[in-house]
Amino acid sequence: MMLASFGAATLASYLVVSGILLVIGVVGFLVRRNLIVMFLCTELMFQGAAIAFVAAGRYYLDYSGQVMVIFILTVAAAEAALALALVVFMHRQRDTLDPDAYGELAE
Amino acid sequence: MISIMQSIIATPAGQIDQLVDIVAPTWAQFILWMPLISLVLCGLCAALKVKTKAPAIITVISLATSFVLTLMLYFGYEGAEVIHIFEWIHVHWNGGSFISDFALYIDKLTLLWMLFVTGLGTLIAVYASEYMEHDVGKGYARFFAGVSVFLFAMSCLVMGDNLLMLYLGWEGVGFASYWLIGYFYQRPAAVAAAKKAFIVNRIGDLGLALAIYLIWSTFGTIQYDGISTALAAHNNDAATFSAFGGWTVHAIPYLLMLAAFGKSAQLPLYVWLPDAMEGPTPVSALIHAATMVTAGVYLIARTYPLFQLDDYALPIVAWVGGLTALFAATIGMAQYDIKRIMAYSTVSQLGYMFLGLGVLSSYGAAYHVFTHAFFKAVLFLTCGAIMHGFAGQLDLRKLSGLRKMRGWKIVSYTMLVGCLCLAGFPFTSGYFSKDAILAEAFVTQGSGFEILGWLAIFTAGLTAYYTFRVWFRVCCGPEYYEPGDELHGDDPSSFHPHPPRVAINFVLIAIASGAIIAALPYFMDNETKGINGGWVAEMVHDSPARGGVPNAVVAVVDGEHATAHEGVANAVVDQDHATHGSILGMDPHKAMYYISGVVGMIGLGFAFFFHLARRKAADSLRNKLLASRFTRWLPIAMENKWYVDEFYIAVIRTPLWILGKLFALIDRGIIDGLLVNGIAGTPRAIAKWFSPLHNGAVQSYAVSMIGGAALVILLMMFMPEIMSFLQSTMIGATP
């Protein structure tokens, strides 16, 4: 298998960055009380994953990684459109964006 | 015993093969179809709500046609014939087959039965046309449809050429009996009696079904001549029957016995017959006295060779018959309802017939069936006329002196004829037929047959007593009556009995004449003379039941079969003479004329004393018996029918019912509740542990999701270690 080098930066450093992004996203999603911010945190996790894909794709000289990123971006865009619409709608209903306020949706 | 068995096995095959070749008269099948046509027409009448006596006319005409056809068949008889009508149940595979055709087998035994079945059927239908007239437009068509079903089924039973046809008729008559006993379907007692009759009979049917299975698996056929051929193929050698599967040939007679005892109301299955008197009286006369209940006798006569394959089968039949005769007679003595007395008397007389079969006197049994059909029919029909005329009154304490009332003479004297025959009064038909059985009990050597003979003679005395108890009470003495409870709106005080009219009187006279004439066949025959059974013996002789016909063995040894079987037959004859039993040092056949005559007279004398001369004496005797501590059980038990029904309810019905309840509880509680719902509840219970996670807070979902993902990642990281650990433990466990 063909392997590429990144110059001074190794594959590991890209993966560390992607991991950091993912963790920031997870923590943010878990601790924030605002749906919009939580939503932004999911976007962060996406980007973390995307970086890992691109880096791995480059490392193995395989375009599948970049293909996945295109997918991720598309899905994220569609999701953003849908989620933001929902958030706006929910805000109109309850005048709050605290997720706990919508607990009865579980029933 | 063995020798006779061998002779029976030896004879029939060649004969029957030869006879079957004769072209069968196919019109004979209309004996069957006539009642069926009548059924359809009666059904139409019911559907169209016909308000005339049309159903009765249809039925009488079709049954009369059947009777005429039977007569034609009898006079044109040239030998046993098979009439094939259509295929019923056929299963073939390469090398094997189960065949049961809708086909008729006509030999003289069949004809004997068919003659009185269709003849009495016609007459009783005439009787019923008047008896049932208050139901015209209501249940009239239903009644005659039932009678037609019965005649059809009975014809199938008697004329079928294989055991499954017999089974068809067997259950068919049971169903007809259910239909007709339950005729007054709004009366709970009638419904209960009908149900009881069907269910108790089903127990017998179970025996018959299993017997058919066994016979088929043993002989490979269920056709009568097929069975005969199979038996003949293994003649003279009991050992070869082990080729048939050993135990099976010994089990067959006992299963057939169960069937016969159910249908013919013998111990221990007799309980349905007395209750069956809830049906209209013509039904009791036709089905529960003259014809259907003799089907058991027919079955055993038809399969007589099979009964002789087991050494104990026929003695058991004899003992059951003898004990039933005595047992039923004791109950009959203590009843007050005349129709019930007649019912117990039927059970008792059927007991005699089985005794006859058991002591190797199949002709005696058949003859008794024949005479009994007439005299018991006439007795029931007179009871019916009385019931009809006195608004359902049947209590012999509330009727007296009928003989002297206007319009009741025919009833009284035809009843007298019936009573004389039943009591075995000398030179009546019942006298000869009963003697044939009693004498044979002493002639044939067997397990305690002599004791049975004396028991039966004692029972004959009881019979004479209870028979004339009825006649002296009801027909003699001062004129007195109380109406029954079926007044149809009449005022009890202004009640007048209405005596029977033309149809009923005509039928009574006709059947009573039949009962008298039924003595003639005893002296009428071609081959065997008087003492050897006469015409009936001749009829029975031409059938598998020939083993119980006196001198049959000799008679068989004629023509071309003589050489083949001479040796065996002569041996049998010699042995027969050597072991010919005796009674008080005389030839039983002759001695019995005197003994049974005297015993009958004694019974009659007792009846005369207690029920005509000194009627009070009967009550005082009863009171005396009741007063003593030691004897009081006797009248109480007899009047309560020895508590047999109660015993069955306590021992069989109630435990089964409790079991049913228990099963229903188990079904709902344990199988459905505990097991099914328990298993279904397990996932739900497990889900309960995790349901707190499902709390509606988005972020807690996220926590569990991430936790799960982390868990998966950890597992993947340590997968090799886990796998090797698992493998080591597994391999360690299973070396």
Add this chain to the structure above:
Amino acid sequence: MTPWLLLLIPLIGAAAIFLTKAELSKWISLGVSLFVFVISILMSVQFEQWGSMGTGLRSETSWINSMGLTLDLGADSVAMMLVLLTTLLTPLCVWGSFNAITSRRKEYYAWLLILETAMLGVFLAQDLILFYVSFELTLVPMFFLIAIYGGKNRAHASVKFFIYTFAGSLFMLAGFVYVAWQNAQTGAGGWSFAIHDLAIYASTKLSATEQGWILLALLAGFAVKIPVFPVHTWLPLAHTEAPTAGSVILAGVLLKLGTFGVYRFVLPMVPEAVVAWAPSIAILGIIGILYAALICWVQDDVKKLVAYSSVSHLGFCVLGLVALNPIGLEGAVLYMINHGLSTGALFFLIGMMYERYHTRDMNMIGGLAKRMPVWSVFMVFFVLASVGLPGLNGFVSEFMCLLGTFVSSTDAQQWPGVLGPQYAAVAAIGMVLAAMYLLIMVGKVVFGTLKEPDTTDRGSLPVDLSLREIGVLAPLAALCIWIGVQPTVLTDAMRGSVEKVLSPYPKRVKEHVEQQHSESIMLKVPESETPDKEDHHA
């Protein structure tokens, strides 16, 4: 004519119902189901496989080639008979529901038609997965029929019915997939779900242990459906709660899917295991016969009584199936048809009574012969057919099942089996019990003094059967008589198929007996056995 007509026409009818007015729905579904019936009659006239062992009415359609799935249809003579039973009962059910269903009519009739498609799919499928899909598809319409149109406890009954039978058939699917997987691994052709091929593969190549497990898996599906004791408890509940037509279809056809499954899959696929397990299955059948019969006796609810009687009756059918000889198997197939006719009719009758009195409690009603003579005549008739009165249909099949069981002994020459007289003798007690509980029911409901719940609030006294209702019952009654008198027509027609199914058995049974024999010798005399002694034993 392609068998697809049978499957598609009801579906098209169901779609048509949704497009029209509710008032028309019953007529459309009646017309469509009658049309299907006529087509099936025409097909059976043209059907060339009566009496032979082949599969007629073939139609091969590929579906998902990469997985070996096809949409092959076809029917052997037995399947064809059950197809006819289904197409006959469906229009009768539709016609019988004309007055009973007053709300949500469109859906009701549409579900009935979809149900017909699913049932026919089961009988016609020649592909395991198609069979499985059809088998499960029957649950959906039935679920809605019970859940929407049922009695008081309908929610519980429908869910239980669905989950119980569904859970059972999952095991069945696992069994099917295992066979197909093994076949794909070892066979040359890769993945295939053709019933015929897999039956040959499984019966010849799989080991005894594997066959045993497959038998258990398949039975888990079919035994629940039949139902065999002790997995029968969904049936009384579902029957009691289902609307009349639902009960009729349930008793008439759906239960037969189980016995048909045994006939079509269990017997041909795993003969070795069947021989080993037949006594156990037969014992379960016998327990079911007696146990359910006694429960019938103590029921107060007429419909529940008839429901339990189905459990009892199908015990005979199970016995016939595992008798492993032509008498028993032909009896069992005949039993499927007869039970469909007579018990179906009994459910119709009970439904008609319920429409009039709104109760089925035997303590509340009695003596209906006075009020409804025609109804009573039919009731007594079908009860007698059910009891097994000779001359009517029930007798023939019951007799053949028991006879088959009776002669299914190891030393029988032509078709040895592993049951025997003792099984038949015990099972035959069920005949007596059947007479007992059914006649007691008739004695209470039909005869006796007239006793009916107060219906004065509805203005008029209940009337006897209408011509429509007579029209529903009369064909069934006529068939009961016809089969009772001429069963040979049917048994001859099914002979080839039955013998084909049974063809491996004589050899298998002999092997089984020999194996047991040698095992018992091994147990009795260990190593010291000398050759000449072994000869003596053999």
